[in-house]
Amino acid sequence: QSVLTQPPSASGTPGQRVTISCSGSSSNIGSNSVYWYQHLPGTAPKVLIYRNNQRPSGVPDRFSGSKSGNSASLAISGLRSEDEADYYCAAWDGSLSGHVFGTGTEVTVL
Amino acid sequence: EVQLVESGGGLVQPGGSLRLSCAASGFTFSLFDMHWVRQPTGKGLEWVSGIGKAGETYYAGSVKGRFTLSRENAKSSLYLQMNSLEAGDTAIYYCARGGQGFDAWGRGILVTVSS
Numbered sequence: 692q693s694v695l696t697q698p699p700s701a702s703g704t705p706g707q708r709v710t711i712s713c714s715g716s717s718s719n720i721g722s723n724s725v726y727w728y729q730h731l732p733g734t735a736p737k738v739l740i741y742r743n744n745q746r747p748s749g750v751p752d753r754f755s756g757s758k759s760g761n762s763a764s765l766a767i768s769g770l771r772s773e774d775e776a777d778y779y780c781a782a783w784d785g786s787l788s789g790h791v792f793g794t795g796t797e798v799t800v801l
Numbered sequence: 802e803v804q805l806v807e808s809g810g811g812l813v814q815p816g817g818s819l820r821l822s823c824a825a826s827g828f829t830f831s832l833f834d835m836h837w838v839r840q841p842t843g844k845g846l847e848w849v850s851g852i853g854k855a856g857e858t859y860y861a862g863s864v865k866g867r868f869t870l871s872r873e874n875a876k877s878s879l880y881l882q883m884n885s886l887e888a889g890d891t892a893i894y895y896c897a898r899g900g901q902g903f904d905a906w907g908r909g910i911l912v913t914v915s916s
Contacts, residue, residue, distance in 0.1 A: 693845065726902035728846070735895065735906035736838075736846065747901055779846050781902070789859050790836070795845035 694719060695780055695793035702799040708768045711796045713780035715761050719791055723783040725763040727756055730777045730795075739778075740765065772800050803827040803905045805896045810910035817886050817914070823879040823896030823907060830877035834899030837870065837881050839892035840909075847892075850881065851899060863889070886914045 696714045703709040713725065727740035738747055740756035743763065755766045763782075767774055780793035809821040821837070836851040850870040851859045858870050869882040879896055891914045897903035 693847075728903070730846065735908055736897075736903070737906075738902040738904050741902040741904070745901070747904065777845075781846075781848070787862065789861050790848040790851065792838075792846045792848060 693794045694784060694787070694791050695782065697778075697780060697793040697796045699794070700797045700799065702801055703770045704801045705770055705772065707770045708766060709770055709774075709798060710767075711765045711778055711780075711798070713763045713765070713793050715763075715782060715791075717761055718786035719761075719782040719784040720758065720763055721761040722785060725756065725758050726781045727754075727765045728779045728781065728792075730779065731775075732777075736779070767798070770800055774798060775800050803898070805898065805905055805907035807894065807896050807907045807910035810894065810912045812913045812915065813886055814916050815887060815914055818882070818884045819886065819912060821881040821883065821894055821896075821910065821912070823881075825877040825879065825896075825898070828898070828905075830872075831874040835872060835879045836897045836899055836903060837879075838895045838897050838903065838906075839890075839912075840895070841889070841892040844892075849894070852879070883912070886912075888914050890914050 724742045728736045730736040743758040744756045753769045778796045784791045804826045806824045837849040867885045893909040895909045896907040898905040
């Protein structure tokens, strides 16, 4: 099972702000960068945030990431219907000598 | 355009072997770490294995000792040799480039381990 814990679901109405948390430990989030991925069923995952709070070109600024201690969060502002997807955090874990993904959060736009 | 194309998936019996390949194009393959990530049906993403530019390899605990990752830079190709396959290895397997995070992904290929 995953060492990064996320809420299983989150939801909001169009235009609202949704925040997804990711809880880890000192061996992963506490000492390494956090990444966030968006995954729509049947498609390839897409990186939304790298190095805790950096957005790749082409990712809207509605998506933002932050990190504090052993936890991180992804915020989606101005929620849109196309944001309905699964979201995963990820980080390198020094104790495991491998990457770890979060448990995933399904975002629903009501 | 960056492209990653997986091949080699299919149905295999428990205890059997399979070799996945990932053909890369659109970037200088030798300059990037490469990874495999899988998603079992109805479950979340799981990192499987990664290989650095110098060929150093890393494995998830669940596959260590059974899977072997290698790369052939001259062919811009990544290989995952999977032995002693178990039902729990059934998943869609994605090839991913390690750049700014896993910043490029293939479309994935299905591996089914079943008798």
